[in-house]
Amino acid sequence: MDILMSVWEFFQNNILVKPQFFIGFIVFVGYMLLGKPIYECLAGFIKATVGYMILGVASGGLVGNFRPVLVGLKDRFELSAAVIDPYFGQAAAQMSVENVGRSFSMMMMVLLIAFSMNMLFVFFRKYTKIRTLFITGHVMVQQSSTALWLVLFCFPQLQDPQVVGMLGVLLGTYWAVASNLTVEPVAKLTEGGGFATGHQQMVGIFLVSKLAKKIGDPKKSLENLHLPGFLSIFNENVVATGILMTVFFGAIITVLGPDLMHSIDKSFGKNQNFLFYIVEKSFYFAVYLTILQLGVRMFVSELTNSFQGISEKILPGSLPAVDCAATYGFGHPNAVTFGFLFGALGQFLAIMGLIVFNSPILIISGFVPLFFDNATFAVFANRLGGIRAAAIIPFFSGMIQVLGGGFAAYYFTTGNFGGWHGNFDWDTLWPVIGVIMNNLQYVGVAAVVIILLAIPQILYQRNKDTYFVIAEDFDKYKEIMAKKQGVSVDDVVID
């Protein structure tokens, strides 16, 4: 017994609380179970572990690069600040978790439990009415990170196993229920493309699919619009981040002034020109984001691979819920750019509003929510409500992102580390869940899970005859709709 205890203690101290080894260990065991040769298991272990360690370096760099600016803002204006972006949010969540002395390994356990929950829901879909399995690995990592901090914030006294168990159930329920909401909108957009969306704006997509037809006319679509060619540079992540960060940090650092920056940032050389200092500082964000993404890609690709395999083998008849960018091919390229532009307009106006009304927190636009959320909304909005909906919806989404993200970064204190998750669902649904958890504690968590699970039941009750058909066989769905409308299949109207 004593030997067993000391083995467990060794495992706990060296692997379980060290996220890099824990992740490597999971990949190693997973590969062994798949019957891969030992050298491939070892390669997987190394890639996953190194990938995670790269992530750690980048998160530290990102927050460290931000710190002088945060100190300056605090010093001069009593302000805190946050970039609303899932990568900044993930870094800030990790720092927050470690700052209260807890292990970030829990993030990985939460992810695995939540994924298993989602699988169970699909497996029992006869009762749960869940048709989708969330398999977007990098998004699962980001969401597990932020949600882990929310639970530790609301339940600081809770032991690790309880934290992991409770959050695993909560997050797994969200993944299942929210991705299930996108089945109809995505199937109609892609004419039975065979997938759903598993990303960061799933509730948003559902709302857009309900609102867009009320806002505009699909016949007045944005296909005929000619957008200037230079906008295509925003297709590149590094370029877009470099530009965004230079604009925002340029403005902030200019207001703080060279004297203050000299006194708080040692990396600002005595003879360095102020303008070049700003550009260098801003570009460092692009540097750390690129490193961060490299790390994530290294350990997540192993994960996504096996998730994809599971979804095909174990759960036939269900839909994989994947990255929102998979829908872009079904919208006009103009829609993507349009969403980004109007989202940016909404965000900038809301940020000015924060400044004018003396908000205690300043929000800085991050590229991922700005681009991916609003471009996705525009693709769906354009199909149902034309150019008018594709402009108005991303505009308001941009404002909501800033206001909701600002509230969350302030309330959940991740503003101390300069970031918040920032994607649509995490500026709307999740702050609400967080506040409920914080005030009602366990009762709140139970209530949230029950309410979420009721949503697919309500959807099912409304369309019993087509609910599963639309996910399994779109042609058959069209036939049923044609019969209902009393027209031939070619003339059926699907909206």
Add this chain to the structure above:
Amino acid sequence: MAKLKVIAACGSGMGSSQIIKMKLEKVFKKLGLDAEIYHTNVGDAKSQANNYDVVFCSESLVSTFGKTTATVIGLKNLLSEQEMTTKVQEKIIDANK
């Protein structure tokens, strides 16, 4: 045909490009083509395109690639093995006959 070097690209180089890659691996196997398939973001793929034989990406990103020695194939449905099979047949197998 010699071993093909293929790269799948998407905006961030994380989600969709990996999905394309996994689906492509199946399609290539089914068609009996020998290929090494990688995935990355658009910016990266653009600067490296000439080192690859084929680039796969969403239709909306095809225009970013401009002039390159690689064959750039745009996909409408990133998850459709059927669409991939047709396009691989047409643009790779038939084009090399």
